Amino acid sequence: MNLIFSGKTKDVYELGDGHILLKFKDDVTGTDGKFDPGANTVGLTIEGVGQAGLKLTKFFFERLQAAGIPTHYVAANIDDATMTVIPANVFGKGLEVICRYRAVGSFLRRYGLYALEGQPLDAFVEVTLKDDERQDPPISKDALDMLGILTSEEYEILKQRTQEISGIVKEELAKKGLELYDIKLEFGRNKDGELILIDEISGGNMRAYQDGNVISPLELEKIMLDI
Structure with missing residues (x-):
């Protein structure tokens, strides 16, 4: 290796x-x-x-x-x-795609003038650049297209798949009495140029709550897998 x-x-x-x-x-x-x-x-x-x-x-x-x-x-x-x-090429130097069902974390820090903590959100999709130096700045559909990172057509596919994937995760968590607040996903292109989900889906890239209390990544996995 x-x-x-x-x-x-x-x-x-x-x-x-x-x-x-x-x-x-x-x-x-x-x-x-x-x-x-x-x-x-x-x-x-x-x-x-x-x-x-x-x-x-x-x-x-x-x-x-x-x-x-x-x-x-x-x-x-x-x-x-x-x-x-399988190998996949990331978009630009890497994007993170967040699907939000409640206002917490960086969403609340940025938009706290208007948003209330825990406020319901309608599967809001947010794209950020992987850029530690600049604190992973959010980026819009138009900017992604203009900078040659992601085409407008690819963005629409990205958004649709993000909501579809997040919806499946949300449904599975709900079966265990958990509520998904937000989840971070990553996508890339395979050798044929098709947009595919990459990286992972685990407790480390989502916020889940039970009875109003946040669940740690390890506890989430124990609940989900009946460990």
């Missing part, structure tokens, strides 16, 4: 067969020791969260594949905390 990138929550390796291997870490994003899926720094390390995150990612990616939604998922090895995926 050839290490090609070491990220905040995963290491990325190139395999000899043309596939990519993702190694899940026990690190989660956040600030001051508190978990925050929208943060661009590692906030804390939780033992076992990498393996648990992979279990939930496997669950959701197989659920999405059954629904006919294209992803990069190939297979997962839970014991090794690794996932095999």
Whole structure:
């Protein structure tokens, strides 16, 4: 294996067969020791969260594949905390796509003049640039097109798929008595130029609440998978 990138929550390796291997870490994003899926720094390390995150990612990616939604998922090895995926090219230097059902986190920090904490949102889709130096700035559809990052047509597909995927995740959480507040997704293009879901879907990239209380990533995965 050839290490090609070491990220905040995963290491990325190139395999000899043309596939990519993702190694899940026990690190989660956040600030001051508190978990925050929208943060661009590692906030804390939780033992076992990498393996648990992979279990939930496997669950959701197989659920999405059954629904006919294209992803990069190939297979997962839970014991090794690794996932095999097909190669995909990211948009620009990387985008994060957030689907919001309630006003919390960075949405509330930016729009608190108008939004109330926990205010319901109608599957609001927000795109941000992966840019630690500039604090992952939000970017509009027009700017994405003008800067050559994503075409207007691709943006509409991105938005539709984000809402569709997030809706499936929300439904699955609801079956366990959990409410999805927001979720962060990533997309890329496969070798044929098709827009596909990449990265992961786990407790580390979403906020879920139960009876008004936020659920930690590890606890979320235990609830979802009946561990």
